[in-house]
Amino acid sequence: MRAGSKKAQEGMTLIEVLVALLILTVGLLGAAAVQLNALKYTDSSRMTSQASFIAYDMMDRIRANSGANYTVTPPTSGNLSVTRDQDLYDFTTNIANFGGPTATGSITLNQRVYTITITWSDARAANTASAQRSFVLTSRATVDPVATP
Secondary structure (H helix, E strand, C coil): CCCCCCCCCCCCCHHHHHHHHHHHHHHHHHHHHHHHHHHHHHHHHHHHHHHHHHHHHHHHHHHHCCCCCCCCCCCCCCCCCCHHHHHHHHHHHHHHHHHCCCCEEEEEEECCEEEEEEEEECHHHHCCCCCEEEEEEEEECCCCCCCCC
């Protein structure tokens, strides 16, 4: 407006309101996308932590009952009178509870070194239906015998 005009502009025009609304909408959509990615990766991290807890728990059980063979097929039901069977049943049950029916766990022994592997579907974080994640724990469960000269 010119300096000498008696009419003063009041308020905003409709175009200014629409541009401000468009900028606000784009910003909110970006924030929502960041929040969704954060939730997705937080869930993936939680699954990895849970697999770690299960594997370390099993390794502690193996160390506590070092005379038993933990590489056998896990039983389908618990048996409180046989520690190894109960440990293996708890191991498979914990894996199924945290990773669903497709999650698997295995225990192998090679020269007194145990390897515990837990595999589960991480399809949510990877955005693909066939994404698999694994957690592998390798540890010696017994002390090497003392060599005599």
